[in-house]
Each structure stands twice: as structure tokens, then as C-alpha cells.
Amino acid sequence: MSTQKIIEIARAAMAADAAHDFSHCLRVLANARKIAASEGGDLEVLTAAAFLHDIANLPKNHPESHLSSERSAERAEQILKGMGFDSDKLTKAKDAILCHSYSRGLTPQTLEGKIFQDADRLDGIGAIGVARTYTVGGATHRPLYSTEDPFLDHGRTPNDKDNTLDHFFVKLFKVGEKMQTSSGRRLARERTERMRRFVEELRDEVGEESALLATLTKSATDSVN
Secondary structure, three states, rough: OOHHHHHHHHHHHHHHHHHHHHHHHHHHHHHHHHHHHHHOOOOOHOOOOOOOOOOOOOOOOOOOOOHHHHHHHHHHHHHHHOOOOHHHHHHHHHHHHOOOOOOOOOOOHHHHHHHHHHHHHOOOOOOHHHHHHHHHHHOOOOOOOOOOOOOOOOOOOOOOOOOOHHHHOOOOOHHHHOOOHHHHHHHHHHHHHHHHHHHHHHHHHHHHHHHHHHHHHHHHHHHHO
């Protein structure tokens, strides 16, 4: 396998999406290598999957975004076949790419697929997860948070189509529960704690907004009356 050729293909295909760019590929590969150091797995397969898993990715707000992993698996197969990739390794790479998507909810059938799913999901949580989440939120024009009960203290149902902060409650705090490997679960716990600290820091900075708005609204109403 020509890693350099795959790198060139990934760079060219992923430049337009800041949340799924070439740096994302490198971070996922680093995660995969870290997990594989404890769990085993074919590093050549994991490398190919890391650089090609989002090769045909669609934006999150695209009506067919749920098909991104299938499109990427098909495109990766074409690329790897053209490079003479071994058939057994190709099967493992396709399993990893097809099953990496959180929204599809697929269970990998190979060790490499399990490692890779964990590696990709790790890049969606922690400090980098916070950055990527708000990058996607900005691209889709979602508010940073809901001004009405932003931290769900009073029973509001979270809706991450409405604002970005709710994505932590809808998905990100739950990602670690679905890790496939013991190494992935350990790393996910660490990253989940980082996200929880971020949300608490955010609460400290914006938590009085709703009360302030209510006070100002009441003052304005009283002055009119």
C-alpha cells in the first residue's frame, strides 16, 4: 500500500470540511494506533481506514448524510483495489469504514473495525470534540445554546437541531457507553470528563442570562404600566 498516495487523496478530498478535514484523519489514526498498542490489530488496515473513512462524506444537514459511511466504503474499496490492497485487508478496511458512523449504529465484525470505531468516536469527544461540535454548529447556523433553560435544570427536553450545546446531552455524554474495546472505554471516560468540565465552565459564564432577561423584561413591562 502506498501511504503517501492515500494521504494525497485524503488531503484533496477533505479540505472543505473543517470538522472532517485531514487533521481529523491524523487524529483518528493516532487514536487507533494508541488502542491497537493494547488490543492488537493490523496497522496497515487502520491507516487506510483513517485516511479514507470520510472520503465521500456529506454535510450533517444534507438529506442523505446517513449514507456517508456507505459512500466512503465504496469509494475506499475502489481506491484500495486500484492500489493492489490484499483482499483480506480490504474486507477489514471496508468493515471499519462502513461501521464507523455513530448514526448508523452498526457493530463492526472485525477487530480492526472495533478499534477504528472507537478511534473515530474518540475524536468526537473531549476537548477536540468541543471544538468540532461548535464548528459544525456554526456551519449549520445553530445558536451556541438555548436561552431557555440552557443546562436542562428545569426539565426542558434537549434538541440539538435547535442549538449546539444540546448536542452534549443528546449524544456526546453517551458516546463512551458504546465503545467496543477496553482501551477505548478508558480513553472515552477521560474525554467525557473534559467535556463535563467545559459545560460547567460554560454554566458559570452564561448561567445568569435567563434570569437577567426575565428581570429586564419585567422592568420594561413595569415601566410601561
